[in-house]
């Protein structure tokens with residue numbers, strides 16, 4: 001079913017876990033607590049099974065937490081953030 005466009009797939013299975021593209025779209029709003037309950041559940045379900053998106057979410061979460069404390073983000077989180085940015089430049093958005 002992954003070959004179908006996301007909008008059609010979502011209409012057919014409204015509660016299905018998010019895919020990588022949807023997780024990327026909703027990630028910042030997810031971390032900021034700005035999503036409705038159903039979308040939160042779908043994104044969370046994806047982050048549990050997708051290592052890459054889960055790692056990306058953990059990275060942003062660590063950086064946001066550090067910035068909220070006005071302290072320096074953990075070096076490993078910054079390294080991963082650089083890695084994600086480099087992937088975005090070389091591979092394009094997912």
Ligand SMILES: [Zn+2]
Nearest residue numbers: 019020050053
């Ligand atoms: Zn993913």
